[in-house]
């Protein structure tokens with residue numbers, strides 16, 4: 001018998017957005033969950049990704065994590081996120097990545113949102129980032145998941161009138177977090193992680209990740 005620690009449990013972190021992926025890995029590192037080895041999509045054979053057709057962030061996060069787990073047999077973590085703007089009744093919401101019509105075109109998305117809010121006065125520029133993080137553990141049998149956990153995090157604030165800073169990604173340069181004098185694009189990475197929707201959602205998932213690493217059933 002050897003006392004060597006058991007091999008870490010591989011967790012596929014399923015995002016095609018390199019900057020989001022970096023944030024997810026940073027928060028996981030900072031949380032220091034031992035016994036987990038995050039792996040990226042480039043470390044597994046390519047699989048067809050299902051379209052993100054859910055009406056909510058949680059549904060979309062589950063779509064991504066379920067397809068990653070079913071295709072690879074690995075536990076899979078996915079984030080679905082976006083900016084919900086009060087004056088737009090919660091949009092762009094789940095359409096945030098493709099608000100301008102071109103998926104992942106941050107510049108065009110920011111331009112369009114700023115133009116749409118051009119006449120909206122300061123007191124009605126409220127908005128919040130939302131992240132849903134899903135962890136799906138496959139059962140190794142017929143492909144149906146053995147366990148699923150979804151957590152959500154929110155980061156309240158408002159939409160600025162112009163870009164400030166070039167850190168982060170997406171709508172960060174035009175988002176002013178509540179209580180902050182700097183835009184999300186002007187925050188250091190660790191400042192963003194401490195406050196952000198993604199940081200909050202992912203930290204809420206840590207008990208489930210610890211349970212996975214320990215071979216226990218996931219908390220409800």
Ligand SMILES: O=P(O)(O)OP(=O)(O)OP(=O)(O)OC[C@H]1O[C@@H](n2cnc3c(O)ncnc32)[C@H](O)[C@@H]1O
Pocket residue numbers: 014015016017020052079080081082083096097104109129168169170171172196198
């Ligand atoms: O689905 P994956 O492959 O993870 O990558 P994606 O970029 O398509 O990710 P989403 O479908 O979750 O869409 C999220 C969009 O919401 C915006 N967004 C989410 N989190 C953000 C953040 O922390 N800062 C700025 N914008 C963010 C940004 O426009 C993202 O492209």
Ligand SMILES: [Mg+2]
Pocket residue numbers: 052097
């Ligand atoms: Mg997406």
